[in-house]
Amino acid sequence: MNDLNRISIPTPFPVGPVNVYLLDGPASALVDTGPNTDEAMIALREGLAACGHTLADVCHLVITHAHPDHCGLAARIVDESGAQVHSHRYNLELLSGDRAEIRKWGAYYVQVLRQAGVPQSILERAGRAFGAAAPYSQPVGVDVALDDRDVLTLGGASWEVIHTPGHARGHFSLYNRESGDLVLAQYSHPF
Numbered sequence: 001m002n003d004l005n006r007i008s009i010p011t012p013f014p015v016g017p018v019n020v021y022l023l024d025g026p027a028s029a030l031v032d033t034g035p036n037t038d039e040a041m042i043a044l045r046e047g048l049a050a051c052g053h054t055l056a057d058v059c060h061l062v063i064t065h066a067h068p069d070h071c072g073l074a075a076r077i078v079d080e081s082g083a084q085v086h087s088h089r090y091n092l093e094l095l096s097g098d099r100a101e102i103r104k105w106g107a108y109y110v111q112v113l114r115q116a117g118v119p120q121s122i123l124e125r126a127g128r129a130f131g132a133a134a135p136y137s138q139p140v141g142v143d144v145a146l147d148d149r150d151v152l153t154l155g156g157a158s159w160e161v162i163h164t165p166g167h168a169r170g171h172f173s174l175y176n177r178e179s180g181d182l183v184l185a186q187y188s189h190p191f
Contacts, residue, residue: 009069010037013035015069020034022048022053022058022155024156025157027059028059032062034069035068035136036136037072066087072136076138085140087146087170092145095140095142106130158176
């Protein structure tokens with residue numbers, strides 16, 4: 001397998017920084033993006049430069065789920081690189097900026113919290129936080145809709161798409177025999 005490079009991207013969210021990955025090879029791919037902030041874009045550019053690349057070198061952009069800290073810079077990256085976007089079919093409407101779909105999943109999230117016994121004051125804060133996250137992402141089209149067990153060749157290696165809902169409905173992991181990443185200490189969102 002060719003190089004798998006982790007790049008840490010700052011976020012304005014309590015989760016802290018997120019990891020994005022450059023899969024370096026004949027057709028380099030970036031897995032996830034970080035939020036749509038200038039600080040995140042600077043960190044991404046610096047991380048790519050440390051690997052000997054620029055955004056123009058990114059041929060494929062893989063979005064593992066439609067949360068702003070993982071997809072927020074996607075539209076800016078595509079504008080600059082022309083990268084082909086890959087994501088699970090369950091992410092298509094959210095990534096496209098479909099406001100009705102975003103409201104639906106936001107309401108569902110609050111409903112799940114309510115059923116779990118979360119106090120009303122926290123539910124109200126969660127609803128406000130959900131709305132406050134919207135500016136950290138821009139709509140982006142998906143060129144390749146993925147499904148469970150699809151296989152992608154990215155960065156010179158084959159990666160199996162494994163649908164792993166729970167953190168997000170459209171969340172998926174990429175698997176090959178050499179690498180993997182899924183680290184969630186305490187945050188989970190059902191949309």
